[in-house]
Amino acid sequence: MPRNLKFASVALAGVLAATGLTAATASPAAAAQTCPWPYVCFLDGNENILTMYKDTGWQPTSAKTRNARWVTDARNQDCAYLKYASGYVDQIRPGQSFGLGSGVVEINITNGCP
Secondary structure, X not given: XXXXXXXXXXXXXXXXXXXXXXXXXXXXXXXXXXXXXXXXXXXXXXXXXXXXXXXXXXXEOOHHHHOXXXXXXXXXXXXXXXXXXXXXXXXXXXXXXXXXXXXXXXXEEOOOOO
16 A cells, blocks of 8 residues: 555544544435435434434434434534534534444534534
């Protein structure tokens, strides 16, 4: 493996570990298709919806949400902020999906997206 490619792979793994995200094998596009508007959905590794959130403002998540492997934002214009136990906060934009490496302990759905 070329030195630059190896370094990039190691750097990406470090960033994913630091943010609580992970590179998962399921398709984010498929996860987005299963979540209905106007929800932010948390899914397991088989793309089954575990929990769905639509209310704005900070709210604690359930144990099912904390075990999710994917998150997808099916809202049209609203972002959601995901807070992990480490205190790190990530943003998910409308139509976006990504894999989770650690549990989300709180979610904040906003009106609009900065």
